[in-house]
Amino acid sequence: MTNLPEPHRRTGRRPGSPNTRARILECARARFARTSYDKVSVRAVADDAGVDAALVHHYFGTKKELFVASIELPVDPAQILTPIREAPIDGMGAILAGLVLPVWESPGKHAVVALFRSAMAGDDVDLVRNFFLEVVLREIAPRVDEPTGTGSLRTQLVVSQMLGLLTTRHVLELDPLDRVPVDGLIDVIAPTLQRYLTGPLPDSVLRSAKD
Amino acid sequence: MTNLPEPHRRTGRRPGSPNTRARILECARARFARTSYDKVSVRAVADDAGVDAALVHHYFGTKKELFVASIELPVDPAQILTPIREAPIDGMGAILAGLVLPVWESPGKHAVVALFRSAMAGDDVDLVRNFFLEVVLREIAPRVDEPTGTGSLRTQLVVSQMLGLLTTRHVLELDPLDRVPVDGLIDVIAPTLQRYLTGPLPDSVLRSAKD
Numbered sequence: 342m343t344n345l346p347e348p349h350r351r352t353g354r355r356p357g358s359p360n361t362r363a364r365i366l367e368c369a370r371a372r373f374a375r376t377s378y379d380k381v382s383v384r385a386v387a388d389d390a391g392v393d394a395a396l397v398h399h400y401f402g403t404k405k406e407l408f409v410a411s412i413e414l415p416v417d418p419a420q421i422l423t424p425i426r427e428a429p430i431d432g433m434g435a436i437l438a439g440l441v442l443p444v445w446e447s448p449g450k451h452a453v454v455a456l457f458r459s460a461m462a463g464d465d466v467d468l469v470r471n472f473f474l475e476v477v478l479r480e481i482a483p484r485v486d487e488p489t490g491t492g493s494l495r496t497q498l499v500v501s502q503m504l505g506l507l508t509t510r511h512v513l514e515l516d517p518l519d520r521v522p523v524d525g526l527i528d529v530i531a532p533t534l535q536r537y538l539t540g541p542l543p544d545s546v547l548r549s550a551k552d
Numbered sequence: 553m554t555n556l557p558e559p560h561r562r563t564g565r566r567p568g569s570p571n572t573r574a575r576i577l578e579c580a581r582a583r584f585a586r587t588s589y590d591k592v593s594v595r596a597v598a599d600d601a602g603v604d605a606a607l608v609h610h611y612f613g614t615k616k617e618l619f620v621a622s623i624e625l626p627v628d629p630a631q632i633l634t635p636i637r638e639a640p641i642d643g644m645g646a647i648l649a650g651l652v653l654p655v656w657e658s659p660g661k662h663a664v665v666a667l668f669r670s671a672m673a674g675d676d677v678d679l680v681r682n683f684f685l686e687v688v689l690r691e692i693a694p695r696v697d698e699p700t701g702t703g704s705l706r707t708q709l710v711v712s713q714m715l716g717l718l719t720t721r722h723v724l725e726l727d728p729l730d731r732v733p734v735d736g737l738i739d740v741i742a743p744t745l746q747r748y749l750t751g752p753l754p755d756s757v758l759r760s761a762k763d
Binding site for chain 2: 379380457458460461462493494497498500501502503504505506508509510512513515516517518520521522524525526528529532533536537542543544545546549
């Protein structure tokens with residue numbers, strides 16, 4: 342740890358070459374996206390980036406802190422949330438698909454796939470659950486709460502189709518689904534999302550949604 | 553390992569109390585369903601079942617072999633594949649949803665969730681991919697291959713909605729989605745599956761599906 346810039350734990354700042362930091366982060370994202378959290382070592386990330394493990398610790402702290410840094414959302418949430426707030430209800434399925442699906446294509450894909458795999462492995466289920474409940478639902482559910490009380494369920498059905506697409510296209514990489522152009526995929530998925538957001542729901546579902 | 557019945561490695565048989573075996577298997581399923589593969593120890597499963605770890609090894613061999621035993625499909629595949637083979641194309645969405653979704657409810661849920669989580673963690677991606685490509689697609693794709701060449705993509709879209717539901721309902725356990733009665737959920741999902749199986753596909757998707 343000699344000859345390093347002053348550690349961020351003391352100062353809260355993270356000095357050093359922006360290129361080196363960015364390279365470490367990119368290597369971390371790639372590792373966390375293709376391996377379970379437990380199997381990723383800071384040393385392996387450092388090797389990928391061509392730096393010493395001490396430098397990785399210096400920039401990012403613990404492995405957990407490196408992970409959190411690597412899963413930062415690849416877009417500013419406002420870029421997605423603002424159009425959704427302004428979207429007409431009748432067109433929200435297409436708008437949602439058009440905003441979210443392209444984020445999963447490179448280079449944002451690594452970060453999202455890393456977080457999702459980690460959550461499925463059991464380490465960050467709460468992180469992902471909270472993301473959906475606190476961020477996604479809070480924005481969308483009130484807009485599609487018709488009849489009253491169904492907004493959360495409608496939004497969760499949308500999430501189910503979105504996550505299923507993430508799974509089959511970007512984790513399982515089923516062929517030919519992983520080769521479909523994203524614009525085509527948006528066209529295929531949009532009517533599903535729209536039906537969940539504003540379509541009729543069976544009585545048994547209405548009852549449980551409102552419980 | 554003294555005083556145990558003869559080990560299955562020598563004989564291929566697995567003697568012993570059926571109740572003990574079943575209890576070990578049930579405990580293993582539960583462990584593998586809520587933790588990543590790496591974090592499950594044979595000792596912990598043995599503790600849960602109230603037996604010695606040596607007995608678990610005796611019955612099932614290695615941890616991997618125990619895992620494979622624990623992820624056995626909770627239903628005879630013929631129970632699902634035979635009705636699908638005989639289903640009219642126009643009603644296949646509802647029939648598929650009606651056959652698959654109930655399997656995920658207890659007690660079959662543990663086995664399916666365990667396998668899915670393990671795959672998402674990276675340990676069994678190939679196992680799950682092969683299951684879908686070799687078993688599911690082989691049965692369904694030829695029946696919905698209209699226009700020619702689209703059967704695989706149509707089936708994978710169905711898989712995407714199914715896996716997304718598994719994720720949100722049984723892994724993330726989003727509320728209220730995890731409280732909806734399964735019959736209601738079948739009604740909600742069936743039209744989505746039917747549209748993927750037999751509905752129109754945009755030109756850009758048709759091109760890539762047939763490549």
